[in-house]
Amino acid sequence: MVYSVVGNLFIFAVLLGILFWMQKKYFSFTKRVFSGLLLGIVFGAILQFLYSENSLIIYYTNDYINIVGTGYIRFLQMIVIPLIMVSIISAILKLKDGASIGKITLLTISILVFTTMVAAIIGIVVSEAFHLTAAGLTEGIAEMQRAAKLQQTLANVENKSLPHMILEFIPINPFADMTGARKTSTIAVVIFSVFIGISATGISAKKPEVFNAFEGFVKVAHTITMRMVTLVLRLTPYGILALMTKVISSSNYADILNLFNFVLASYSAIILMFIVHLVLIALVGMNPWYYLKKIIPVLVFAFTSRTSAGSIPMNVRTQIKALGNSENVANFSASFGATIGQNGCAGIYPAMLAVMIAPTMGIDPLSLNFMLPLVVIIAVSSFGVAGVGGGATFAALIVLSTINFPIKLAALLISIEPLIDMGRTALNVSGSITAGTITSRILGQTDMQIFNSAAQVSLDKDELAH
Numbered sequence: 001m002v003y004s005v006v007g008n009l010f011i012f013a014v015l016l017g018i019l020f021w022m023q024k025k026y027f028s029f030t031k032r033v034f035s036g037l038l039l040g041i042v043f044g045a046i047l048q049f050l051y052s053e054n055s056l057i058i059y060y061t062n063d064y065i066n067i068v069g070t071g072y073i074r075f076l077q078m079i080v081i082p083l084i085m086v087s088i089i090s091a092i093l094k095l096k097d098g099a100s101i102g103k104i105t106l107l108t109i110s111i112l113v114f115t116t117m118v119a120a121i122i123g124i125v126v127s128e129a130f131h132l133t134a135a136g137l138t139e140g141i142a143e144m145q146r147a148a149k150l151q152q153t154l155a156n157v158e159n160k161s162l163p164h165m166i167l168e169f170i171p172i173n174p175f176a177d178m179t180g181a182r183k184t185s186t187i188a189v190v191i192f193s194v195f196i197g198i199s200a201t202g203i204s205a206k207k208p209e210v211f212n213a214f215e216g217f218v219k220v221a222h223t224i225t226m227r228m229v230t231l232v233l234r235l236t237p238y239g240i241l242a243l244m245t246k247v248i249s250s251s252n253y254a255d256i257l258n259l260f261n262f263v264l265a266s267y268s269a270i271i272l273m274f275i276v277h278l279v280l281i282a283l284v285g286m287n288p289w290y291y292l293k294k295i296i297p298v299l300v301f302a303f304t305s306r307t308s309a310g311s312i313p314m315n316v317r318t319q320i321k322a323l324g325n326s327e328n329v330a331n332f333s334a335s336f337g338a339t340i341g342q343n344g345c346a347g348i349y350p351a352m353l354a355v356m357i358a359p360t361m362g363i364d365p366l367s368l369n370f371m372l373p374l375v376v377i378i379a380v381s382s383f384g385v386a387g388v389g390g391g392a393t394f395a396a397l398i399v400l401s402t403i404n405f406p407i408k409l410a411a412l413l414i415s416i417e418p419l420i421d422m423g424r425t426a427l428n429v430s431g432s433i434t435a436g437t438i439t440s441r442i443l444g445q446t447d448m449q450i451f452n453s454a455a456q457v458s459l460d461k462d463e464l465a466h
Contacts, residue, residue, distance in 0.1 A: 001056060001057055001060075004057045004061075005057055005060045005061050005064075008047065008057070008061040009061060009064055009065070011043065012043065012061075012065055012241075012242075012245065015039050015043060015241060016068070016238055016241065018035070018039070019032060019035060019036055019039075019237045019238055019241060022035060022237075023234070023237075029236075029297060030296065030297050032236075032237040033236060033237050033240060033297050033300050033301070034300065035237065036236075036237035036238065036239075036240040036241040036244070037240050037241075037244055037300055037304065039241050039244075040240060040241045040242070040243065040244025040245045040247075040248065040304075041244055041248055043241075043245050043248075043249075044244060044245040044246070044247065044248025044249040045248055045249075047061065047245070047248075047249035048248060048249050048250075048251070058249050058250060061249075062245070062246045062249060062250060065242045065245055065246055066242065066246060067242075068238055068239060068241070068242035069239055069242030069243040069245075069246055071239075072232075072235050072236070072238065072239030072242070072243075072305075073239065073243075073305055073307060073310050075232045075235065076232055076305075076307075076310040076311075076312075076313060076314075077180070077307075077309065077310050078232075079225070079228055079229055079232055079313055080186070080309055080310065080312050080313065081178050081180070081186075081189055082221075082225050082228075083225055083226075083229060083312065083313055083316065084186070084189055084190060084193060084312070084331065084335050085178075085189060085192075085193045085196075086218060086221045086222045086225045087222065087225075087316065087327065087331040088190060088193040088194060088197060088328070088331050088332070088335070089193050089196050089197045089200070089218050090218050090219070090222045090327070091197070091326075091327050091328030091331055091332075092193075092194065092197025092198060092200075092201060092328070093197060093200060093201060093215055093218060094327075094328070100328075100443075101194065101198075101328075103443060104328060104329055104332050104439060104443065105332060105336075107438075107439045107442060107443070108329070108332055108333045108336055108337075108435050108436065108439045109336060109340060109341070111434070111435040111438055111439060112333075112336060112337060112340050112341030112382075112431060112432070112435045113340070113341045113379050113382065115273075115276070115277070115280075115341065115343050115347075115431050115434065115435070116341040116342065116343055116346055116347040116378065116379055116382045116431075117347070117375050117376075117378070117379045118273070118276055118343075118347075119269075119273050119276075119343040119344070119347030119348045119351075119427075119431075120347045120348070120350070120351040120374065120375045120378040120379070121351075121371075121375060122269050122272050122273055122276070122347075122348060122351075123269050123347065123348035123349070123350075123351030123352045123355070124351050124352075124354075124355050124365065124366075124371060124374070124375075126265050126268050126269040126272065126352070127265060127269075127351070127352045127355035127356060127365070128355060128365060128366060129265075130261055130262075130264065130265035130268070132261065132262060132265055132352065132355065132356045133356055133359055133360070134356040134357045134359075134360050166383070168182070168183075168184045169184050169187045169188060169191060169383075170188065170191065171188035171189070171191060171192050174188065174189065174192040177189050177192070183339075183394070184339060186309060186312075186335055186338050186339050187335065187336065187339050187340070189335075190332070190335045190336070200214050200215070229313045229317065232313065233313065233314060233317070236297075236301060236314070239301075239304075239305070240300065240301065240304045240305075243304045243305055244304050247304070247418060247419075247422070251418070251419065259416050262352075262416065262420075263416055263419060263420060265352070266348070266349075266352065266420045266423065266424075267420075267423055269348045269352070270344060270348065270423045270424065270426075270427050273343055273344070273347075273348065273427055273431075274427065274430060277430050277431065277434040278291065278292060280434060280438060281434065281437060281438070284437075284438050284441045284442065285441070286437065286441060286446075286451065287451075287452070290451065290452065291323065291437065291451075294318065294322035294323060295318055295322070295323075295430065295433055297314070297318070298311060298314045298315055298318050298429060298433070299426045299429060299430060300426075301314055302425045302426045302428070302429040303422045303423065303425065303426040304422065305425070306418070306421050306422055306425045307425065308337070308338045308342060308345075308425055308428045308429055308432070309338045309339075311334075311338075311425075311429045312334045312335065312338055315330075315334040315337075315429060315432060315433060316330045316331055316334045318433065319333070319334065319433060319436050319437070319440075321450070322450070322451075323433070323436075323437055323440075323446070323450070323451055324440075324446050324447035324448060324449065324450030324451040325436050325437055325439075325440035325445070325446055326440050326443075326445035326446070326447075328445075329436050329439050329440040329443070329445060330436055330440075332436070332439075333432050333433070333435045333436030333439060334432055334433075334436065336432070336435075337428065337429070337431060337432020337433075337435060337436075338428075338432065339383075340382060340383050341379075341382045341383075341431065341435075342382060342395070342424075342428040342431065343427050343428060343430070343431040344392070344423065344424030344425060344426070344427035344428045344431075345392035345395055345421075345424050345425070345428055346378065346381065346382035346392070346395040347378060347382065348424065348427070349392040349395065349396055349420075349424060350378055350381070350392075350395050350396045350398075350399035350400070351374065351375075351378060351399075353396050353399075353400060353405075354374055354399060354400065354403065354405060357400070357405045357406065358370060358405075361405065373403070374399075374403065377399055377402050377403065378395075378399055381395060381398040381399050381402065382395065392421060392424055393417075
């Protein structure tokens with residue numbers, strides 16, 4: 001077994017070397033990202049074919065490969081909070097206008113919630129079209145263990161009203177939130193950063209020397225942070241290679257085949273919602289094809305990493321450098337989108353589960369008496385969904401418990417959860433970018449010259465790569 005693991009790791013090292021060679025030869029960032037994705041799929045499939053998903057050889061191989069994959073995710077998570085803080089403070093110092101901040105916040109959140117409601121409706125319709133039902137699903141040991149854990153988690157999410165969820169956004173200890181101590185820590189840091197920015201602009205006239213000193217400090221911090229973002233993003237192709245290798249090699253394809261109808265329905269709903277995003281982009285007078293080409297690298301990362309919060313640095317960079325969105329809108333939409341109104345995790349997924357359970361409760365899932373309250377509940381519960389793996393389960397627990405439905409179904413889908421979560425996360429990130437792009441366009445803050453530029457954005461460099 002030892003020789004097999006060493007041999008697998010040697011092949012993985014060779015694949016990393018190929019990506020490094022591509023970087024040295026100045027292959028575009030997009031090509032390197034897709035190369036990492038393809039190599040990971042092929043290598044993971046080979047490992048799955050040679051062994052099996054339960055093989056100890058695959059377990060120990062992935063244990064080491066995980067150093068690259070999870071290590072990369074942690075580097076991204078490391079820079080999220082500093083990036084949010086310095087970017088938002090810097091944006092407010094440039095705006096010097098509290099009304100503009102209010103408009104950006106209100107419009108961004110409104111778009112996020114609206115698209116989540118649309119996603120819920122799509123989830124309901126697609127579930128009915130595919131005749132999904134909770135009847136007949138069986139559970140094994142893993143599913144029973146998951147159900148027990150969900151029952152414990154349910155106690156923490158029951159009876160959470162909208163006012164309570166809103167209060168969760170307000171930071172009691174901003175320094176604790178900087179550690180990601182709560183599910184709503186990202187938004188709490190945004191609020192704290194807004195207060196710092198507004199406080200600074202408030203003394204610009206009375207104490208200009210203090211304001212100028214602080215503004216200079218923020219400029220330095222922003223420059224250093226953005227350089228740190230660039231360094232971390234250079235690791236993206238390597239991280240995607242490792243993440244995809246682990247997912248493909250450790251997947252249980254028998255379970256996927258058994259639940260294939262649900263997988264197919266989920267991705268059908270996700271694709272339909274992607275189309276809705278493109279339609280919304282077209283409605284504000286922007287080319288949806290240009291838009292899609294420029295956000296694909298971010299979506300690929302979100303798909304493989306399954307983290308909306310970890311996608312924030314790449315999300316912000318793409319909005320500013322590729323789409324021409326203003327810096328303040330990009331930072332607000334990326335930050336809010338990682339926690340509020342996630343189209344995939346908080347919209348489609350809870351709606352599909354509710355529709356599958358409804359017939360077993362004697363309820364017609366297409367009746368307006370069921371659909372309308374469900375869509376409203378999903379919209380409200382979409383506030384505060386965590387931007388990391390597991391956020392969809394958290395959202396489903398809130399929705400199902402609110403309408404007095406059993407939560408057991410979420411446990412029965414444990415075997416295919418990673419596969420579906422990949423698409424959901426990509427949709428979440430697409431939703432936040434869409435909200436930012438529409439907001440920036442409506443407020444007249446979009447640089448259309450950047451958006452219409454044929455230049456390819458290299459996210460791992462400081463400037464555009466022509």
